[in-house]
Amino acid sequence: MDAQLQSIGHSLDTLVVGIISSSASTCAARRNLVNVLFITLDQFRADSYGAGGHPLVTTPALDRLADEGVRLARHYSQAAPCAPGRAALYTGTYQMNNRVVANGSPLADRFDNVARLARRAGYVPTLFGYTDQGLDPTLAQGIDDPRLDSHDGILPGFAVGHYLPESEATWVEYLRDLGYDVPFGWALALRGESDRPAEYSLTGFLTGKFLEWLEIQEPGWFAHVSFLRPHPPYAAAGDYSRLYDPADVELPIAPVDAHQRHPLHEIALGVAASAAPLEEESMRHLRAQYYGMISEVDSHLGRIISRLEERGEYGETLIVVTSDHGDQLGDHGLIEKLGFFPQSYNILGIWRDPRLDLAGRVIENYTENVDIAPTLADALGLEIPAQFDGRVMTPLFEGRDVEWRTCAHYEWDYRAFFIGQTAQPWPWDRSLSRQNLAVATNEDTAYVQFGDGSYLCFDLLVDPTWRTACTDLQQVFHAAQEMLVWRQEHTGRDFTDMLLGSERLGRWPSALRR
Secondary structure: OHHHHHHHHHHHHHHHHHHHHHHHHHHHHHHOOOEEEEEEEOOOEOOOOHHHOOOOOOOHHHHHHHHHOEEEEEEEOOOOOHHHHHHHHHHOOOHHHHOOOOOOOEOOOOOOOHHHHHHHOOOOEEEEEOOOOEOOHHHOOOOOOHHHHOOOOOOOOOEEEEEOOOOOHHHHHHHHHOOOOOOOOHHHHHHOHHHOOHHHOHHHHHHHHHHHHHOOOOOOOEEEEEEOOOOOOOOOOHHHHHOOOHHHOOOOOOOOOHHHOOHHHHHHHHHHHHHOOOOHHHHHHHHHHHHHHHHHHHHHHHHHHHHHHHOOOHHHEEEEEEOOOOOOOOHHHOOOOOOOOHHHOEEOOEEEOOOOOOOOEEEEEEEEHHHHHHHHHHHOOOOOOOOOOOOOOHHHHOOOOOOOOOOEEEEEEOHHHOOOOOOOOOOOOOOHHHOEEEEEEOOOEEEEEEOOOOEEEEEOOOOOOOOOEOOOHHHHHHHHHHHHHHHHHOOOOOOOOEEOOOOOEEOOOHHHOO
């Protein structure tokens, strides 16, 4: 399978480059469009870069983008792990609507997405990296269709500049050509990053592929560069693995005592303990490696910025930077992304549009990854699809007084741990549908509703670390009501705001309007 994916990747590179270079030129001539560079940095916490307030991590490229554009200070992913987080980002919908609940959940083809938006605006949106979106099984060519064997598919609408499958096959082959004995499989290959020169890293490899493609583009291009790092394994490349002294790294937030924990937290602690040692020395090392990965990927963003400046395109390129989710980094005794704590969902967000006077603006409102797609549609002059749960952020960017959400929301569905453990459930068996949670958090409280009916409510004014329960029942009631209203407000509405009939009332799709 790895060799097959590698072959497909090479073939797609060769085929698409020629098509895209001519198409982009045609699109640019037809529509005088700005370039778009849409960047995701996998598993990137909001507090782990310079502009985000970290006292140790150096990120000059990200800091520059934030200084020249808008920094979203309270920006949240809507789900974890990767496929659910990206489904929300790409489609502008909450998990309760897109139903991508795990790595392996298919994304229904009926959903609009950022790539399809870009095509309607006249671009050929081109992917470098991965999107982690599984095939809609109703589109499969039978049960033996090989696309059903992996969730690691390409979001519909994207052309392929360079595809990195989960095996990282093309990068592994590149390292083998350099003389390195590297096994196929992303985790094994990445664990050796610190033993090789940093210029041979996965991030450097993908950056090089993007820059090669850029050299043959005319203005009017759209690229999605999807970097894996700082996703684990927690092993930075080359000298970046030694950039930060573990002794200088802050320690994580400790978990609450056992009698205060929700059962799900207790289970997650057991998973974390089995995945990695959580002693102080190990945790300091883990965090130092994570920060090294961030500085390394930042250096490659700097390469991209420099090349755009050399080409005279930096001032004509809309740049969006965000992540699919965050990382616990030991906070509350957990690592990676899971559960209900904000470290898994509070992520970086930067929006730099050279057409707008936005330099240095910081948005303190709660913004969410579901806002990216509608804001991009607005930036490209497109109608905002009724599908989107997110909101257009442009009024916030421009400093206008606008009604906005008062909480950030996200969901985590953990039914994947139970699928396949028992016989095929009866259609009326809803036990799997109770394996989930939803969170609403603001400055005062953080409310967690579990699918089994239990809940948690934290008093953030007393303790912003999410370790102190809210004892004011009126506050708890208000938080629960807010979540209920949120869920009611965001039920699907593709055709709900229109009425058939001779007068055709309501919000009709533009293609059908008279």
